[in-house]
Amino acid sequence: MARPKRLSIASEILPRSFYERPTETVARDLLGKILVHGETAGRIVEVEAYLGPNDLAAHAARGFTPSTQVIFGPPGRAYVYLIYGMYECLNLIAEPTGVAGCVLIRALEPVAGVPLMQERRPIAKTVEQLTSGPGKLTRALGITRKLNGVDVTRGVLTVHQPEREEKFAIGVTPRIGITKCVDWPLRFFIRENRFVSKVRLPGGG
DNA sequence: CAATAGATCATCT
DNA sequence: GATGATCTATTGC
Numbered sequence: 323m324a325r326p327k328r329l330s331i332a333s334e335i336l337p338r339s340f341y342e343r344p345t346e347t348v349a350r351d352l353l354g355k356i357l358v359h360g361e362t363a364g365r366i367v368e369v370e371a372y373l374g375p376n377d378l379a380a381h382a383a384r385g386f387t388p389s390t391q392v393i394f395g396p397p398g399r400a401y402v403y404l405i406y407g408m409y410e411c412l413n414l415i416a417e418p419t420g421v422a423g424c425v426l427i428r429a430l431e432p433v434a435g436v437p438l439m440q441e442r443r444p445i446a447k448t449v450e451q452l453t454s455g456p457g458k459l460t461r462a463l464g465i466t467r468k469l470n471g472v473d474v475t476r477g478v479l480t481v482h483q484p485e486r487e488e489k490f491a492i493g494v495t496p497r498i499g500i501t502k503c504v505d506w507p508l509r510f511f512i513r514e515n516r517f518v519s520k521v522r523l524p525g526g527g
Numbered sequence: 528c529a530a531t532a533g534a535t536c537a538t539c540t
Numbered sequence: 541g542a543t544g545a546t547c548t549a550t551t552g553c
Binding site: 370372379380381403405406407408409411413426428445455456457458497498499500501 | 543544545546547548
């Protein structure tokens, strides 16, 4: 019977009220927070905001369907979906119940369970390659579609306030990998952080 | 270093 | 049948 190990780097779980705010605000504020799943944990260093019906790049723009219903549901839940037949992407639901909005977690800085992450992603040659992308971090942390809809304010997948809040500069650019609303500045990341996914952007950080 | 092709499947047309 | 909130290997300069 293993006693649950308390991570010295993370303290309280973020309350539901944290998520029940405008999606862009939640996205920005998620930077620096700690995502925990089992033995593995990582500091969120890159996110993207996906809005409601007007945001044609968002899955919620397709309307309320079996696959998108989580996005319209209560804040503080996980939306996990399969992309390109191979990788899964993790989103956290924002906005009050009934309003669409979610935040795609694009990159983490590993803070716990690195050996297990390396086991799950043996292809990664460096620590930077472990969680520096939306498909990479879900694989490294063992996050799958089974977690779609779970409450991240309690349970196996949680987001925590960091024990020590560190100051950092936030960068803003358009989102990556989309074909609609390509100019909307909804990607937020911690500047000068090695674990932010590598993208060539004019004047980027 | 830059560009491109291939893997692989749920969802939508 | 096509597309997509991706990642990796390979080719080419």
